[in-house]
Amino acid sequence: MVSKEMVALASKRSVIREIYEYGQQRQLIVGKENVYDFSLGNPSVPAPKEVNLCVKEILDQYSAVEVHGYTVAPGDPSVRETIAHSLNQRFQMDYKKEDIFMTTGAAASLNIVFRALTNPKDEFVTIAPFFPEYQCFVTAQGGTLKVVPADIDTFQINMEALENMITPNTKGIIINSPNNPCGVVYSKETLVELANLLKKKSQEYQHTIYLISDEPYREIVYQGVTVEYVPHIYKDTIVCYSYSKSLSLPGERIGYIAVTKEVEEYDDLMKAIASAARVLGYVNAPSLFQRVAARCCDMTGDISIYEKNRNLLYDGLTKMGYTCVKPGGAFYLFPRALEEDAVSFCEKAKKYDLLLVPGDSFGCPGHVRISYCVDTKTIENALPLFEKLAKEYGI
Numbered sequence: 194m195v196s197k198e199m200v201a202l203a204s205k206r207s208v209i210r211e212i213y214e215y216g217q218q219r220q221l222i223v224g225k226e227n228v229y230d231f232s233l234g235n236p237s238v239p240a241p242k243e244v245n246l247c248v249k250e251i252l253d254q255y256s257a258v259e260v261h262g263y264t265v266a267p268g269d270p271s272v273r274e275t276i277a278h279s280l281n282q283r284f285q286m287d288y289k290k291e292d293i294f295m296t297t298g299a300a301a302s303l304n305i306v307f308r309a310l311t312n313p314k315d316e317f318v319t320i321a322p323f324f325p326e327y328q329c330f331v332t333a334q335g336g337t338l339k340v341v342p343a344d345i346d347t348f349q350i351n352m353e354a355l356e357n358m359i360t361p362n363t364k365g366i367i368i369n370s371p372n373n374p375c376g377v378v379y380s381k382e383t384l385v386e387l388a389n390l391l392k393k394k395s396q397e398y399q400h401t402i403y404l405i406s407d408e409p410y411r412e413i414v415y416q417g418v419t420v421e422y423v424p425h426i427y428k429d430t431i432v433c434y435s436y437s438k439s440l441s442l443p444g445e446r447i448g449y450i451a452v453t454k455e456v457e458e459y460d461d462l463m464k465a466i467a468s469a470a471r472v473l474g475y476v477n478a479p480s481l482f483q484r485v486a487a488r489c490c491d492m493t494g495d496i497s498i499y500e501k502n503r504n505l506l507y508d509g510l511t512k513m514g515y516t517c518v519k520p521g522g523a524f525y526l527f528p529r530a531l532e533e534d535a536v537s538f539c540e541k542a543k544k545y546d547l548l549l550v551p552g553d554s555f556g557c558p559g560h561v562r563i564s565y566c567v568d569t570k571t572i573e574n575a576l577p578l579f580e581k582l583a584k585e586y587g588i
């Protein structure tokens with residue numbers, strides 16, 4: 194008999210994927226231009242042209258054996274050195290190459306970290322709204338995930354609720370800023386308050402509570418908003434990063450874990466990270482794209498396109514009467530649904546071929562996620578339909 198747990202997981206299909214597949218079918222019937230698919234978080238901005246140039250250069254420069262061969266498990270040393278240097282320059286850090294562990298994207302970074310940290314009975318806490326994959330990642334690596342309900346007026350952290358959820362079994366807190374699905378960036382005040390709480394609780398329970406900072410959207414941030422570098426605020430932070438969004442390379446599977454030497458049990462943690470990557474079968478991150486990441490780590494795709502989309506959609510929807518916390522980054526808007534049941538609201542939106550994702554799967558019912566990593570034209574054409582939808586609710 195195959196694993197019951199894995200079979201059960203297959204029946205819990207991703208709502209996002211289902212909506213996307215529905216959209217693909219609809220396109221065949223009504224035409225691509227008449228389907229407003231806001232379901233997926235697939236970057237719409239192309240990777241910087243330097244990425245392709247680097248690929249060519251690297252293929253010319255290295256022998257085929259070298260470029261397609263295994264690297265050492267944590268990643269090519271010169272790649273890690275370059276990335277450490279870039280982080281040191283940008284965030285006044287003091288990383289050395291041994292503090293960087295190359296991975297196949299944020300999903301791998303997270304799974305490796307959960308596996309590296311988890312002992313029986315360990316719990317992780319995240320804050321709604323949250324990336325739904327945390328649930329299966331934490332469970333798969335032997336932990337339990339608890340979710341702090343959203344503060345729907347700001348999408349910052351409800352500290353009281355978080356404090357009540359921390360127990361002697363809490364191993365780590367998972368944060369994601371800029372956030373998927375609400376686009377909100379945690380303020381410095383929020384992070385300082387969080388750090389103070391975690392220091393207090395670590396002391397109370399006599400063990401470190403790690404902060405796992407999942408930051409694939411770190412560079413996708415708009416005018417006037419600052420994304421704090423979390424390890425400056427809480428020393429026991431493990432950064433899980435990915436180039437999927439900033440460089441628009443989600444299919445290439447490349448990212449890293451960064452751990453400063455100040456993190457509690459640094460030596461054991463780095464050993465555990467290496468072992469976790471090994472038992473999970475990652476072997477090493479893609480050799481070619483490690484090298485591309487090193488050469489392009491200070492670049493991003495054209496973020497101004499996402500900012501234009503954000504402004505168009507946020508201004509348009511709020512003028513119509515939708516309620517929405519203004520996102521400071523990422524490429525998602527998370528307005529309130531116009532009825533309590535977001536699933537039913539999304540069904541009504543489908544009548545206009547507006548494909549939205551109910552907030553329920555992000556731990557935040559009553560809201561919908563709109564991924565605006567789409568053509569600006571799609572948003573322009575969708576706005577009158579959002580207006581018709583609002584009129585159905587008498588708004």
Ligand code: PLP
Binds near residue numbers: 297369373435437448
């Ligand atoms: N974390 C968050 C918050 C995400 O939104 C995503 C992808 O959408 C991931 C992690 C996984 O990213 P990657 O493609 O780098 O594995």
